[in-house]
Amino acid sequence: MAGTFSLDISEQYTRLAHLSKKKDKIEIHSLGYDNTIPNFFTNLVEKSAQEQSKVISLLHNKLNIPSTSVHVVLPDDLSYSQLLLMPDLPEKELVKSIRLQADEFVPLPIGDVYVDLETIAKLPNGKLLIVFIAAQKKIVDHVHSTIEMANLEPATLENELSAVGRMVTEMFTFIKTPTLIINFGYGGTSLYVMNPPFPYFQITRTIRIGYDIILRDLKVNMNLGDAKAVEALRTIGLSANGSINVNAIIYPIINEFIAEIEKTILLTKEKYNVSISNIYLFNYDNHIGYLHETIQNKVSVPTQSLPLSSVLVPNTITQTFSNILSSFIPVIATHVR
Amino acid sequence: MKKRIDLFSQRISSKALIDYLRKIRTYSLYSFVGLLGVIVILSGIYVYFSLRLNNLSDKRNTYNRYIVLNTPFVQDLRRFAVKFSLLKSMLQDDARSYTYYKHLITIVSLAPTNGTITSFKIDSTQKTEFTIHFASYEDAIAFIEYSETAAFLDQFLNISLNEFQISGDGDVIYELMYSGSFIKLP
Numbered sequence: 001m002a003g004t005f006s007l008d009i010s011e012q013y014t015r016l017a018h019l020s021k022k023k024d025k026i027e028i029h030s031l032g033y034d035n036t037i038p039n040f041f042t043n044l045v046e047k048s049a050q051e052q053s054k055v056i057s058l059l060h061n062k063l064n065i066p067s068t069s070v071h072v073v074l075p076d077d078l079s080y081s082q083l084l085l086m087p088d089l090p091e092k093e094l095v096k097s098i099r100l101q102a103d104e105f106v107p108l109p110i111g112d113v114y115v116d117l118e119t120i121a122k123l124p125n126g127k128l129l130i131v132f133i134a135a136q137k138k139i140v141d142h143v144h145s146t147i148e149m150a151n152l153e154p155a156t157l158e159n160e161l162s163a164v165g166r167m168v169t170e171m172f173t174f175i176k177t178p179t180l181i182i183n184f185g186y187g188g189t190s191l192y193v194m195n196p197p198f199p200y201f202q203i204t205r206t207i208r209i210g211y212d213i214i215l216r217d218l219k220v221n222m223n224l225g226d227a228k229a230v231e232a233l234r235t236i237g238l239s240a241n242g243s244i245n246v247n248a249i250i251y252p253i254i255n256e257f258i259a260e261i262e263k264t265i266l267l268t269k270e271k272y273n274v275s276i277s278n279i280y281l282f283n284y285d286n287h288i289g290y291l292h293e294t295i296q297n298k299v300s301v302p303t304q305s306l307p308l309s310s311v312l313v314p315n316t317i318t319q320t321f322s323n324i325l326s327s328f329i330p331v332i333a334t335h336v337r
Numbered sequence: 338m339k340k341r342i343d344l345f346s347q348r349i350s351s352k353a354l355i356d357y358l359r360k361i362r363t364y365s366l367y368s369f370v371g372l373l374g375v376i377v378i379l380s381g382i383y384v385y386f387s388l389r390l391n392n393l394s395d396k397r398n399t400y401n402r403y404i405v406l407n408t409p410f411v412q413d414l415r416r417f418a419v420k421f422s423l424l425k426s427m428l429q430d431d432a433r434s435y436t437y438y439k440h441l442i443t444i445v446s447l448a449p450t451n452g453t454i455t456s457f458k459i460d461s462t463q464k465t466e467f468t469i470h471f472a473s474y475e476d477a478i479a480f481i482e483y484s485e486t487a488a489f490l491d492q493f494l495n496i497s498l499n500e501f502q503i504s505g506d507g508d509v510i511y512e513l514m515y516s517g518s519f520i521k522l523p
Contacts (some may be wrong), residue, residue: 074344114344133342140344158342166341337341 004069004155005030007056008331009143011041011075011186011212012284014055015331018065024171026336027313030063031321031328041078044142053149060152069153072143073334076206077188079135079159080106080113083204085127094119098132106134114140118162120169121199129200133162156337160330161190164282165201167333168194171311177277180264181306183330184285185210189257191264195274202272205264209257211284214250221249230287237289254291258298265299280306282326308332432461437519441467444492448483450476455512463494463519470510477501477511484515494518 005018018030037051082105086094098117102110113134120129140157147154160183168181176196183190188210193203219229222244236242238254247254265276279301285291286305296303305326312318312325321328404411437459445452452469459465471477481498483489490496496517504510 072345079344114347116342116344116346118340118342131342133344135344137348140348144345144348154345156341156343157345162342 003067004071004335005060005065005067006071006073006331006335007147008073008328008334009036009040009052009056009146010283010330012036013327014052014059015328016056016059016063016065017328017331017335018063018067019332019335021336022313024311025313026171026311026332028315028317028332030065031317032059032063033328034059040146041139041142044138046145049142049146049149052146056147056152057150060150068151069155070147071155071334071337072147072157073163073330074135074139074143074157074159075185075187075330076160076183076190077185077208077210078139079133081134081159081161081190081204081206082132083201084117084130084132085123086130088122088126088128091119094128094130098130102132102134105132108136112137116158120165123199131162131165131200133159135159156334158334160185160283160333161192161201161204163330163333165192167329167336168192168306169200171336172306174310175278178268178272178274179278179280180261180268180276180301182261182279182281182285184281184283184291186212186284189260191261193264193268193276195268195272203264203268205260205267207257207260209253209260211287214253214288217253218246218249222246233288234286235289237291238294239290250288254294258295261295262299265301276301279303282306282308282329285326286324287327430461432459432463433522434459436522437463437465440492440519440522441465444489445469447488448480450479450483452476452480452513459519463521464517465519466499466514466516468512468514470512472508472510474511477513480513492520494520 005016008015008017012035013033014036015033016030017028019026019028021027034055037048037055040048040052084098086098089097095117099110099115102113102115106113106115114137115132115134117130117132120131122128135157143157144154164181164183168175175194178196179194181192181194181201183192188206188208191203191205191207192201195202215229215233218224218233219226222229222232224232232242232244232246233250236244236246238247238250240247261279268274268276279295279299281292281295281303282305292303292305295301306329308325308329309318309322318325434457438454438457441454441457445454450471452471454467455470456468457465458467469480471480481501484496484498494517496515498513499516500512500514502512502514504512
């Protein structure tokens, strides 16, 4: 791991992490972020790759990261994920049969996507738990060429579900009760249900409500500029006591968001007859003030950011980023391979 | 090690193929340039040796013409060489018998009596045998006395009277047979 570093390119931020794993803890050597260039994932041309490569290169140099080999993580809303229960077949047959039914999970021609899968565990009932990940070829190729333009070596690419799922199951062993982990992303949100002793996420759902839609709603309705809207969301957010009433504007979307959370809790209850006892959020959760408190009040389940600091070796970097550490979870998770 | 998700993995395989093809292209280019270089060098060597061969061929023709022109002279030269070698061997084996015969005649003529040399043998080491006839016993004795003088003996390294014979039916002939070695004449 010391010979590599990790990179999270999302629509809003580009985040870099360089760390090493020490027993059950993670020691962060470097952590940094910058804005991703506008339309990096919608304008898949060489020019946008070049501009984004400059951002990555600058960040890499500023953080003085010695390694050039990079593990990359893509947002869930730019990829396709599916948890599968398959019979215990030989790997070749397994891959073959999953590829045959891949069109059920991916709303694109199968020739337009790169597909990969990982066998998570063999369950007590003899079936294999498999995570299936796919992403558009043109996005993967665009990311790949961007990294190469930054004079770095692309090592691996996965999505947030794959990276965070691995880290949570391997390092967050203190989660012993049914827990809902919410990846509040930029373009969408993923909801993962952990139900120990099940070895991985038991339910995963994706909804199209993310930070972006809330920010845009606020900008349009309050006629705010980018920076002001971001700042208003972060500092005032869902508080009733702000200088501007952000809550009144974004409340319908937040309500819808909370309704999705409740739906997931209900689904878990119906399917597995367990009640969610904790909700953990990460990614853009700290970009909306009082989001945790609002969710907690609405669904009556203790809600907080995913306690990343419990698996980190404390140092000046963790102190500096303590308020926004949960937004670095995907980039840290993809490094822990 | 457990296989992890890697969406680059499929892309990397196509990248590896592209890299492989690029390598083949590069190696082919280098091989072509190398081959071209080898061809140029071999052509240079071929031209050099062709010119050299032509040059040597011209020289060979010149020498052949020279040999043809000089064949009679060469034959004469060969004959001369054979003769010269024969002469050399003959001179090496020559006993110079005539010179020593004349020398013996001179020695005999200095004697107070007249004798006739009837046989004379000499080899290349000046080893000699000769026979002298005398008409009378006194002459033969006189010659024997003469042969004991320095005038006779100084002409030989060694000389001895081997036989003294008397022969003939009517006229008696006294025969002295000497053997020895002449002192080498210059």
